[in-house]
Structures are given as structure tokens and as C-alpha cells.
Amino acid sequence: MRLADRVGAALLLAFGAGYAATAARSYTYWGVHGPGAGFFPFWLGVALVVLAALFLVSAVHRSEPGPAWLPDGHGAVRLGVVVGASALFVALVPVLGMTLATALFLVGLLRFLEGHAWPVALGVAVATAAANWAIFTWWLGVPFPIGVLGF
């Protein structure tokens, strides 16, 4: 975690400086009536620079590496699969519609990541997609995206 802290502190420092610079350059710091749109953001940027600098100093001088924070091989794969599947789900919604995309996402994760039997995976997927439709579309009137198949 020590390396992550050092890199993080340096990035935050740069971000704070950029944020304050944008505020000072692009927005009014002090207008005719008092503080303008750039006033508060400028000081937020300065605050982040100060905090990140303190953080950087303490991270650089820390001798022990601290606990590991990134998951190991197996955990990292699971994490990647879950994030990737969620992103794919969102990308598929405009094409397949919310209901079908939901069912596919659940079958995929339950069957292939968690290793549940087909009946369990299909049952949970169909029941959830139906319940989701009932709550949001039927009860709350949220217009879910409709896919090429018409639902």
C-alpha cells in the first residue's frame, strides 16, 4: 500500500494544482458583487494541494510497506469478471432491452462464475428479470429500454 499511497498522493497533488489553476484561469475569482464562480473551487484546489503534500511527505518517509491491497491472482480474476460483466450488461441494454440483458447477465455470472447448476441459474435469472420489470416498469412506470426483440 506504500507505493499506492505515494503514487496516489502525487496524482492528487497534481489534480489539486490543475483544479485550482482552472478555477483561477477560466472562472471569475472576485466579481463586482463579491466572490465569483472561481472563488470556492480555487481554495478547494489549494486545500487538496496542501493535504496531498502532507500525505506525500508522510508516505515517502514511511519505512514499512504496509498491507497489500490489490487482490491476488484468483481474486483479481473474479473482480475483473464481475466488473467486465457489469460493463457488458450496460452496453447490451440498448440492443437487447433491460429485461433480456438482466436475464443474460445473471445466467452468465451464476452459471459460469459461481458454478451454480443450470436450473438454479435460469430460475433466478428469469424470476429476477420478471420481478424487476414488475417493480420498475409496471408499478413505478420507468420506461426501460426496449430491445430489438420488442421487450
Add this chain to the structure above:
Amino acid sequence: MDVFANLALGFSIALTPFNIFMAMVGVVLGTLIGALPGIGPVSGVALLLPLTFGMPPTSGIIMLAALYAGTMYGGTITSVLINTPGESASVVTCIDGYQMALQGRAGAALGIAALGSFAAGTVGVVLLMLMSPLLARWALSFGPPETFALMLLGLTTVTGLTGEHALKGYISMVLGLMLSMVGFDIISGDARYTGGIAEMLDGVDFLPVAIGLFGMGEVLAGAEEPGTGQILNARYGLRDVWPTATDWARSRWAIVRGTVLGFVVGVLPGAGPTIASFLAYTVERKVSRHPEEFGHGAIEGVAGPESANNAASAGAMVPMLTLGIPGSATTAVMLGGLMMWGLRPGPLLFEKNPDFVWGLIASQYVANAMLLILNIAFIPLFVRALRLPYSILMPLIIVFCITGSYSQSNKLWDVGQMLVFGVLGYGMKKLGYSPAALTLALVLGPLAERALRQSLIISESGVLILFQRPISAVLTTLALLAVAVPVVRAARGPWRSIRA
């Protein structure tokens, strides 16, 4: 009496069939969410917020507040039976609750927790009812400098108490404030930090951020490894659950102490139910005549903290309703909900929306009564729900995160934001930053900026106006101390090692 007339109004609202139904939905879901590990009160409230948009705000807050109270009850079940806290306010219950369960006294542990929670929750609502109008009346005299100072204090104390690492907490807070600047400036109308993207003109939406950080982020943290957990078998007949005379004698005062302590801690900005439960446990061990039993199944170690967390969840409502400053991460998300329903939290809420405030207060009595019955008579049902494996629950929560963030304004853009903040929330959690501080800052940012700019406009001595008025001087000083003390301590560590 003012209070009684208002309470009568409150009950006339809370006891309509639809609102009773919403309270019921809230307590059942809350107990479940509290009991299931990996999802707690903050994620519960964030995930259910989208469901409330279609209903009147009063019904929405009744459901969310009932859910919040329910999670405090439900978390106990998991702590006692699996030795894994269902939510963070029940962490300390694992110590003695699980030991009691190993000794075959799981029923007694759950029973005393439910009774203590009921007593504490009810007294908490009485105190909430008596205290809030007074506080609101006092706060009506606040001008922009006092408002800004109060927000500063709320932000700094929440931040100081929720993160493991003080500097990372304040960094998270400043990042939240920075995010809240995105979009149109309310005073000048200038667009800020939009990067030329049209969707950014409306700013960073609260709901996708809250669902991402607390729903998706928690799920990702749990997704790394397949979950396990052995559920202890126990008997939950009324006779097993109802405390014996000895249990009662030992727990009575623990419940009283937990209630008082919990409420006070809950009202203070920043310190919510979790801190209250830890303090209560410490107090019980200190005052006990047999401290050696703690850690080996002392019933006071369950009764005290479980009462404290319920009293604190009621106490946390006080600053949220009267001052617009949330006392805990969960009330911060509720506050975001209030704003989305179009209400302005703060002292005027009591004058302008009495039906909302008093309906909520009255419904809390109803919810506590429902929870007592639920948690004495229906424990086996919730235990059965715990057998739902995390491997099925996890994908379901993701589906709920996605549909929930979509449903606010029917835009996939919001879902994308939610996913980004989900990954960010995972990283923040892993690296010790504070998602709660970021969320609170995102909610309070625009209000704090406006209060500060108004203060500077009326001021003749610049920023010193914050120190020229007595109330704002005290609040600002406290806020500055809240930042300075931990930051100096954190930053001084390395200097000392250089000199040595």
C-alpha cells in the same frame, strides 16, 4: 401542548394504510439487509431510494427510516449466529453474542438485543420529538456565516470519524466538494468543470454516486472471494428468546446506559451508530462487576451496544431534520433523498412541512413496535434468508444497482457514472479513503459554497466574519480544531522519525 397536537397530526399520517404498508416494507427489508453480510444501512438506503420517487416524500422517508431502524435489529442476527457482522454497528456484538450462541444461548442473545433495541429506539424517538423543534427554532436565527460554519463542522467531524486515516478522510472530503462544483454555478450561471460534455452541465448526480460507492463498491469488495459462513443451529421459541430473571437483572441498566449514550453520540455530527455501539461496549466492560466474563458470553456486552446503536440511529435524525447536517453516513444519503424529493432540509422544514416531519416521527414509533414483534416471533424466517448464498445475492445486488441508477432519469449515462463510482468506491475502501466523507461533501458542497459566498458579500472584513459572530465563531473554531488535531498528528509521525 404543542407536541401532542403535532404528534396527533403525525399519527394521522403515519397510520394511513399506505404508510403502514411502507413502514412494514421498510422494517422487513431493513431487517433482511441488516442481516445479510456485505450490505448494510447505507447501501440499503441508497439502493431503495429510486423506489421512492414515485410516491409522496412522506411515504418515502417513512420507508427509508423504518429500513434504517430495521438494519440495526437485523445486523444482530448475523453477528450472533455467524460471527460475521451484518453491518458495522453490530461488529462489537460478535464478541459476546457469538460466544453466547456457542453456549447454546443464541435465542437469549437475540431476545435481549430485540428488547433493548425496542426500548432504546422508542426512547430515542421520544427524545428526537422533544429536542428537534427546540433545535430547529434556535437554528432559524442562523444567517449565512452560521450556516457555513455549521456545514464546515458537520463535514469535518464526519470525515474525522469515518476514515481510518485522517489525511485520506479529508482528501476524500475535498474531492467530494470538488465534484459538487461540476455543472452550473447557482449564483453566476457559469458552467464549471464540465469538460465540454453536455451531460455534465447538470452536475454529478447524487444517486448514481451513492449507489456506486455504497452498493456496487461493497459488492465488488465482496466479489473477490466466494463467501462462506457456518450458521449455528439454535432454538427460537418464545421461551428461548424471552430473557430470564437473571438475564434481565444484568441487562436492565446496560440498556438504559446504552440508550442515553447512543442517543447523545447519534446527535453529534459525524458519530453514528457504529461508534455508539463501540463506546457502549467499553462502558459496559468498565462498569461491570465481573469484567472477566466479557468476551466469554456476557449478556451486557450484547444488550448495551445493541441498545446504543438503535438510540443512535434515532439521534442521527435530529441534526438531519433540524439543521440539514447529517449525523451519519446513512442520514447523509437520506438527506440527498430529501433534496431530490424537492424538500429543503434545515430549520424551516418543521414550519413548512410539518406533515413530513411529524409523519416521520410518528411512523418511527410504529416501526419500532413492528420490529419488536418481527424480531421476537419471526427470527427463524430471517435465519432461513441467511442461507441464501452470497454467490446468488451478489449478482442480484448488481442488477439492482444498475436498474436503480437508471430509473431516476432514464439515462444510461447515470448507469455509467454508477459503474465508475463503483470501481472508485472499491478502490477507496481498499486504500483507506472515506466514501462516506465524499458523499456527504457532494451533498453539502453547493449549499456550503452559497453560504460562504453570501457571508463574504455581507462581510466588511472578508473571511473574518466567521469569527465575529459568536455562534459561527465557536462552530468554526471547533471545525478547524477537528481538522488540525488529527492532520498534525498524522503529518508529524514522519518528522519525528527523521529526527530520531
